Amino acid sequence: MKDRESSVRSNLFYGAISSSEFLCSFPILNKLLSFTTNVARSLPNSKIDLMTCISNIEDILQGIQMKRNEPDEEYKYLFEEAQDLAKYTETIIKMPRVVKRQINRDNIPASSAYEYFKLNIFIPLLDHFIVAIFIPLLDHFIVAIFIPLLDHFIVAIKDRFSEHVKKAAAISCLIPEHIADKSYDDLLPAIELYQKFLHCSTAQLKTEFVLWKKRWTDIVTEDSFTSLSSYSGSNPNTVNMKRKEQVFLPDK
Template identity: 25%
Template sequence: MEVITRAIDKLFPEAKSTRLKQLCPTRWVERHDSILLLQEMLPAVQEALEEVSHWKDVESASMASQLLCALHSSSFMISLQVKARVFSLSSPLARFLQHEHIDLLNAMNIVTNLKGTIEKIRTNAEEEFATIFNASETIAELLSTSIKAPRRTGRQTLRCNIETDNPQSYFKVSLFLPFLDHFLSELNSRFLKHQDVLKSFECLIPTSTSNAEVTRTQEESFKTLLNFYQEDIQIGDIAAIGELHMWYERVKDLKISSREAINYYTACHQDVFPTINTLLKTLITLPVSTSTSERSFSSLRRLKTYLRNTTGQQRLNELAMLNTHRELDINAAEVLDELAKTPRRLEFRLS
């Protein structure tokens, strides 16, 4: 740690970060930051690895030499630049998904914008990758190496065996385009498959509150919701559609600045608009991401440390609840009174 810190202070004295970030196994937003920071501090990483590779500690020197060899590989430098380019665009989405109070509507809008941007890069792949390749060549010069395409063989089954001697063409076909296609595929499978459900819920939130009017398309979407959640709806379709029209009239009198579902749900009276209230409650409770559970996994190592390795399941659950609900005020006297009800050999006293 001290070696990389000295290298960063030497080569990047004005840098805001003085150390690299680890790849967090649970929180993806940390992976964005780690990739972007590594791409920025790559010369300092090389200098630190070169220093460690000359240590007398054989294990550390051998590991540093292996990492240094991987650092100089063309595929690593190209992959790092490609990830940095894409992750710089997806980083706002990753940070937004960490918020506790997000709804499916806002999340889908950001995902749709990100997908459109990545598709533009995919369409202009020739120009985009030319910029990435030039940046990789610049970094290769700083690391005293060069970008080269791997050799081709007559029979290859473990990697792409593209018939070209041009490094730029090879890495565009073997790395850049597959990564973009995979990224778009993951966006579709993880987020955009909710679009059909979201389109139906949009009828509950008018685009304009001043002149909101129910259209024929919105009525059809509303009927789709009524049919899908028929077990939760207590009234008939005709009465529910009439309630939708009255809800739009009510929205005209509301001064809601944003189209967040939670704001409309707060303004929707349960007794006056029971159907709309139920559907809005469903919308705001639809899971967008797993950030909350990711935080719990990240906190687990602080709850169950080496000294608490024999912690029972009940105690661990109680510690997790205390860690989750930190806003609650715990009265130490009440806790001791509760514990004192059970006979113990140790006497509890307030200091």
């Protein structure tokens, strides 16, 4: 009984792998799935680079679309491979029996086995890969993963760094060209931000700020007069006139 059951299963298995549909589908699927090798390896990776993955999927789509636009060139080699496989099962590639009304499989009219399997297996599989697999997968990456990540990144930057940047920017008060118009209160946000790095009292900070401001205000004023003197030559009246202009300029 077991031998008979095994024999039946063996015959069914042999009939399946030796059918022309299987022999033609196998090299076609092998070719199409070879496009997906890199993406299939990168998807399970926890450190996946989303941009690279999306780029790879787009490349796959373009590659398969090129095959779809000119199917004859690629299909010729795949059909020859199917014929080579048929030799191992001692069969030949032939058209299945068709009827006028076919509901369980594609039934596109064809004049030969070569044309039949191109129209009923190769081209439909190409279309299925493009429309049903890779386009939805690409859309999923963009809509479900990439865009939410961008939104999260933007919100996180606004929440975490906007206030931080404002406080950190207050340290620009110490830049010599800006300090003349600044007070200690303008520096307070930066002091609060970097408090743990400052090993001195508030009184010392205020004193240092006042001395630093006076130092650079005097240097800037001195440099301004020196520049005016060099520009005006040795004529003291010209220098005095320029100094007056220098004094009155801020009031305009």
